[in-house]
Amino acid sequence: MSNRWIQPGDNVDITNERKKCTFDIEKMSAFIHGGEDKLQRRREILEYVKSNKSLGDPQPIEFMTRNERVENASRKIVEMTNNTDQIDGSDFFGEGMYYQALTMGRDLHAMSLHYVMFIPTLQGQTDDEQLDHWLSLAIARAIVGTYAQTELGHGTNLSKLETTAHYDPKTEEFVLNSPTITAAKWWPGALGKSSNYAVVVAQLYTQGECKGPHPFIVQLREMDTHKPLKGITLGDIGPKLGINGSDNGFLLFDHVRIPRRHMLMRYSKVLPDGTYIKPQHSKLGYGTMVFVRSIMIKDQASQLGAASTIAIRYASVRRQGEIIPNSGEVQILDYQTQQYRLFPQLARAFAFLFAAYEIRDLYMKVTEQLTHGNTELLPEIHALSSGLKSVVSWDTAQGIEQCRLACGGHGYSQASAFPEIYGYAVGGCTYEGENIVMLQQVARFLMKAAEEVKKGSANLAEICAYIGRKGEQHSRFTSVDSYRDEDIVSDLEYVARQQVFRAYEKLRKAQQQANSETAWNSCSVELCKTSRWHVRLYLVKNFLAKVSTAPSDLRAVLHDVARLYAFDIITSSSGNFYENGYMREDQMNEIREGVYKCLHRIRPNAVSLVDSWDYDDRELKSVLGRRDGNVYPALLEWAKQSPLNKTEVLPTFDKYLGPMMREAKSKL
Numbered sequence: 322m323s324n325r326w327i328q329p330g331d332n333v334d335i336t337n338e339r340k341k342c343t344f345d346i347e348k349m350s351a352f353i354h355g356g357e358d359k360l361q362r363r364r365e366i367l368e369y370v371k372s373n374k375s376l377g378d379p380q381p382i383e384f385m386t387r388n389e390r391v392e393n394a395s396r397k398i399v400e401m402t403n404n405t406d407q408i409d410g411s412d413f414f415g416e417g418m419y420y421q422a423l424t425m426g427r428d429l430h431a432m433s434l435h436y437v438m439f440i441p442t443l444q445g446q447t448d449d450e451q452l453d454h455w456l457s458l459a460i461a462r463a464i465v466g467t468y469a470q471t472e473l474g475h476g477t478n479l480s481k482l483e484t485t486a487h488y489d490p491k492t493e494e495f496v497l498n499s500p501t502i503t504a505a506k507w508w509p510g511a512l513g514k515s516s517n518y519a520v521v522v523a524q525l526y527t528q529g530e531c532k533g534p535h536p537f538i539v540q541l542r543e544m545d546t547h548k549p550l551k552g553i554t555l556g557d558i559g560p561k562l563g564i565n566g567s568d569n570g571f572l573l574f575d576h577v578r579i580p581r582r583h584m585l586m587r588y589s590k591v592l593p594d595g596t597y598i599k600p601q602h603s604k605l606g607y608g609t610m611v612f613v614r615s616i617m618i619k620d621q622a623s624q625l626g627a628a629s630t631i632a633i634r635y636a637s638v639r640r641q642g643e644i645i646p647n648s649g650e651v652q653i654l655d656y657q658t659q660q661y662r663l664f665p666q667l668a669r670a671f672a673f674l675f676a677a678y679e680i681r682d683l684y685m686k687v688t689e690q691l692t693h694g695n696t697e698l699l700p701e702i703h704a705l706s707s708g709l710k711s712v713v714s715w716d717t718a719q720g721i722e723q724c725r726l727a728c729g730g731h732g733y734s735q736a737s738a739f740p741e742i743y744g745y746a747v748g749g750c751t752y753e754g755e756n757i758v759m760l761q762q763v764a765r766f767l768m769k770a771a772e773e774v775k776k777g778s779a780n781l782a783e784i785c786a787y788i789g790r791k792g793e794q795h796s797r798f799t800s801v802d803s804y805r806d807e808d809i810v811s812d813l814e815y816v817a818r819q820q821v822f823r824a825y826e827k828l829r830k831a832q833q834q835a836n837s838e839t840a841w842n843s844c845s846v847e848l849c850k851t852s853r854w855h856v857r858l859y860l861v862k863n864f865l866a867k868v869s870t871a872p873s874d875l876r877a878v879l880h881d882v883a884r885l886y887a888f889d890i891i892t893s894s895s896g897n898f899y900e901n902g903y904m905r906e907d908q909m910n911e912i913r914e915g916v917y918k919c920l921h922r923i924r925p926n927a928v929s930l931v932d933s934w935d936y937d938d939r940e941l942k943s944v945l946g947r948r949d950g951n952v953y954p955a956l957l958e959w960a961k962q963s964p965l966n967k968t969e970v971l972p973t974f975d976k977y978l979g980p981m982m983r984e985a986k987s988k989l
């Protein structure tokens with residue numbers, strides 16, 4: 322089989338790995354990316370980005386100051402969006418995200434929020450007339466916007482946001498105000514210096530009543546001078562763990578007046594006389610968050626896939642230590658411990674990517690239904706996107722860290738790209754709703770389902786139908802080889818169901834002794850566990866189902882990866898499976914052996930599996946993860962670019978170290 326990943330001059334070890342591959346990599350890449358046409362489009366976009374020199378960085382961004390990073394990112398995002406004809410703009414999830422990942426990397430930029438939240442909010446929250454007015458301005462980039470919801474004092478608990486929007490029927494305007502310091506908007510991406518507009522979420526007051534948080538479109542800066550408008554205080558919040566190409570900002574209002582029609586009125590409305598028209602569903606205004614939670618799953622999967630690619634490629638070229646004395650140093654990928662550390666991360670990346678396709682499809686279905694006023698699937702998409710967002714971002718962050726550690730000292734260098742990948746991805750545990758809080762949203766959904774089951778209703782959504790099933794009393798497991806996909810699912814369903822009812826009973830008892838909120842808090846650890854099991858079950862089920870749709874010659878290798886994903890979950894939570902004698906220790910020991918078998922089977926295909934994800938060096942941005950495996954000369958070249966190396970002797974020598982040493986020597 323031809324292998325486009327092998328080229329002359331490549332490192333011998335990585336080439337030998339590629340020669341061992343047992344499947345068709347191009348076919349696998351097409352399966353991973355949704356078809357041959359999608360793969361072809363990726364390649365075209367990549368060629369374009371590589372051919373346009375203005376889309377490149379003059380030096381690695383790791384060596385730039387923050388100001389240089391922000392400037393470089395702004396230059397590139399303008400160039401990138403000058404050329405959106407290179408992509409199918411309607412395919413945000415595929416072409417849009419890929420184009421921006423290749424061009425902008427992981428440091429983000431002046432228009433991240435413009436594309437990820439500002440435009441989607443205009444699309445989702447405006448009425449037709451407002452859409453006509455604002456969307457074309459935003460798409461043409463005549464205005465650049467962000468999404469300003471979180472405040473210094475509140476992010477999670479939206480009902481307590483402090484920014485106010487009082488309606489004044491005399492002038493038909495809203496008055497926006499930040500009554501306290503804690504009301505300052507804090508965190509919105511590109512708010513500090515770049516955006517001139519924002520969707521601002523504020524407590525709406527009309528006719529003397531507070532109607533809760535609502536979105537308003539607000540001009541922040543003068544169009545020509547870009548100076549903040551009267552009554553508006555703005556700035557950058559300073560450097561962060563990651564995404565330092567973005568000027569996340571703060572914003573305070575001092576009685577700023579905006580026209581009535583700047584309230585986004587697709588769902589809620591305020592009439593000229595101040596009459597409030599409430600939405601058909603109270604949470605329709607939260608739609609943009611659901612959108613971002615949905616697309617985050619793919620983004621997170623891509624980050625974990627990238628980290629796995631870097632670590633697995635590096636482990637194939639790094640030789641350290643011997644397994645058999647005097648027979649030469651081995652590739653560190655041959656250590657079982659290394660495989661146990663890395664292959665489950667790759668398996669997770671696959672599981673998350675396949676789930677991302679499902680949530681995308683569900684999101685599109687919900688959006689379509691909403692255009693007909695049907696809100697039936699809102700609770701389901703809210704629960705699934707919140708749950709996936711929480712579990713996936715957590716596992717991704719932990720997985721990236723494992724990949725970093727698996728690369729030893731070089732993993733600690735920014736040349737590896739791990740610090741940047743981690744700094745970027747781990748933000749996902751917090752933004753779009755802190756993970757623990759979002760898990761509790763899932764738990765509300767599951768507790769309602771449990772209540773239905775207790776009442777004898779069989780009317781459960783497919784996604785939680787397992788809660789109503791009786792299920793087996795004992796695992797059907799007899800041997801790893803005969804452990805069928807449906808047995809794996811049935812075992813996970815048992816544990817997930819047990820956890821649902823454990824939490825449900827605990828909550829019911831607590832509710833008899835305390836008010837419902839206090840009772841909830843006293844059960845919240847168990848409730849979060851319930852949500853995690855529900856999501857893990859979903860991920861395993863979906864992964865196995867997806868493998869069964871793969872071209873037949875890809876199924877064996879994908880099945881090994883999917884089984885590793887499932888076995889890893891089962892063996893790392895063995896106690897849950899022993900409950901009520903559901904599984905025996907000898908069965909668990911066999912599944913543990915199954916993990917090692919999977920590692921062994923995946924080993925020869927490991928490099929090719931990560932190649933199949935089709936990351937170009939341009940996207941990975943990692944010296945350790947280079948396609949050609951020529952890591953050591955590239956590390957030396959990278960280090961030479963350090964600004965500290967511009968001069969042989971630093972001024973600090975004459976200022977501090979030189980005098981110290983001279984003085985010390987003179988005293989000897």
Ligand SMILES: CCCCC/C=C\C/C=C\C/C=C\C/C=C\C/C=C\C=C\C(=O)SCCNC(=O)CCNC(=O)[C@H](O)C(C)(C)COP(=O)(O)OP(=O)(O)OC[C@H]1O[C@@H](n2cnc3c(N)ncnc32)[C@H](O)[C@@H]1OP(=O)(O)O
Binds near residue numbers: 410605
């Ligand atoms: C061409 C160019 C292309 C460019 C492409 C560029 C990039 C693409 C690449 C990648 C993108 C990925 C990432 C980008 C990187 C960085 C991200 C940066 C942005 C981050 C932005 C933000 O963080 S914005 C702020 C987000 N904030 C939150 O998420 C707040 C979280 N809090 C809440 O959501 C709520 O407060 C709550 C859910 C916790 C509670 O709601 P509340 O109203 O206060 O509670 P109630 O008790 O009144 O109601 C609860 C009931 O409501 C139901 N519910 C809640 N939410 C929803 C919902 N959304 N939909 C449906 N139902 C909902 C809930 O279930 C309860 O129902 P029950 O009562 O029936 O149980």
Ligand SMILES: Cc1cc2nc3c(=O)[nH]c(=O)nc-3n(C[C@H](O)[C@H](O)[C@H](O)COP(=O)(O)OP(=O)(O)OC[C@H]3O[C@@H](n4cnc5c(N)ncnc54)[C@H](O)[C@@H]3O)c2cc1C
Binds near residue numbers: 569
């Ligand atoms: C990189 C990044 C980009 C961001 N971009 C934007 C943006 O563009 N626009 C925007 O508006 N915001 C943005 N944010 C803000 C982000 O949405 C909030 O930080 C997030 O929603 C969490 O809210 P918080 O900061 O108030 O955390 P808190 O809610 O204060 O959380 C702190 C701790 O309290 C716990 N906690 C809070 N409430 C509960 C509860 N009910 N039950 C149990 N535990 C609880 C949490 O679990 C957490 O451990 C961004 C944040 C980051 C990190």
